[in-house]
Amino acid sequence: MAVPLTAYLVVAALLFAIGVYAVIAQRSAVMILMGIEVLLNAIGLNLIAFWRFVNPGDYSAQIFAIIIITVGAVEMGIGLAIMLLLYRNRSSVQVDDYAELRG
């Protein structure tokens, strides 16, 4: 029995919700970064599901999915570099420790 499009979309929406929750609720910057990666995976799953069910003859959506994966990798690279820099300077990547700029 074939899995319907809706099932893929629901899983992607769940991933998206988990990602948003992680970004909002997590206090460690590294965990927030993980949440963002989950968000990107929701996008990838959505894209591939739509490609398969809506327009399987056109491969451009697959290229879009690869772009999303690349964006995730690059974001992880620069994100971890930023975390490392912050950790070296202040020995902490808890976002609550970075709350001096306000007003």
Added chain:
Amino acid sequence: MPSETASCLDLWAIYPELVLAGLGLLLVPVAAFTHGRGRWRYLPGGLAFTGIVAALGLTARMLDWESQTVFCNTYALDGFAHVFKLLLLSGAGIALLAILAQFRGHNQLAHAPMALLFATLGGMGLSSALDLGLIVLFLQMLSLPSYVLVTLVRTDRASNEAVLKYFIYAAAALAVMAYGLTFLYGMTGSLELGSIGAALAGDGDQVWIVLALGLILIGYAFEMTLVPFHFWAPDVYSGAPAAVSGFVSVVPKIAGFAGFLRFVLYALPDGTGGWPMLVTLLAALTMTAGNLVALRQTHLKRLLAYSSIAQAGYILIPVAVAHEVAGAMSAVGYYLAAYLLMNLAAFSVASLWERTRGTDRLASLAGMGFRQPLPALVLALALLSLAGIPPLAGFAGKVFLLEVGLEGDLTWLVLLAAANMVLALYYYVGVIAKLYLERPAPNEEPAKAGSGVLYVATFGISTLGTLILGVFPSLGLQLTDLLRRLV
């Protein structure tokens, strides 16, 4: 030259972008080589500035080309793209001068130009992109180098905090936006903005269109610093070095407006999904909240951050009617040009103050008009222009914005904007009064160094630009009228 080849590799169409990309790649090893080598550190900055001027020339040469799409309908070459590229390149050029001036004699001098070039390249691509994949790619290309710029001084506490906030907000906002874009693909089976627009105009499911639009708007609103997606801006602008704040307040914002206009005019023409109403609400919210919070700021960079949020609200007035009022696009373009010049002028004075005094407290500006007449004059003119005093560019720009708003039947929004402009006068004039009416503190040590030739060049270009654009608005309008030429 436009050719009729069937191949999608139309490299002739992107010479300006190729110049910047090639130079950016070249600067990677050059920056590493010149790091810590005395006068050699000026080399990357000089090369980058030359490249930006060359790209400006190459783009200006394209202005009278016929509108067309290249790279298999994914990249637009039209008046809209060219004018926005000219704006982005001018902003990047002036910001580069300010960054070089602020870091003169420091090691950051070698690394900043490379990041600046790549961010500008992302913005230029965004003003041309017609494909959802390219939009996501260019938005990332705009943001990633900006993080590097914000944290140029790696040991600075404030910069560290600024980059953390910038990164988390940007990454989350752009991911949410890309999720929204996938629904557009799902509804239409196409990644190309034009075909999406055609498919949605016929029989799109309104609920899904509104859902996708809401998600997509978050990404663009983040780039344009619209309330309530503006929280990152004041922290990033006040944590980053002032010259970098100038860059981040100009280039990503202009690119955001370019990308948003391109997106709604192609994918949702005729106001599908109710975006004009949403934009109107965001405009009202952004200008009011920005101005109200700006009233009680005690630091110059933070004040300029909230002022630039409010300015984004004003620019949204013509954006909300861009699909029905003919003059809306040139009003957006003219105001963005004015905004670019006056905002960079103000931030470069903040950068001079940060370099010589190490602070941006408004109290430290007391009596600046007597101690340092030139920077004080530049700051005063920039603030008057932001407030909208004739004959400066900000005045003509605001007149065009309000005119377009009235033409588009947004009378209540125009009245609200006018009230906001009066309110904003209070904090702009407050700073100017500090410069000229207050005496400097008696025990204050005199400023360390003079302005230097790079600062004088930055001040000169941005202030003269504001004056010329304000006295001869027709010059700017002639150029920005080209914005109406879409593929």
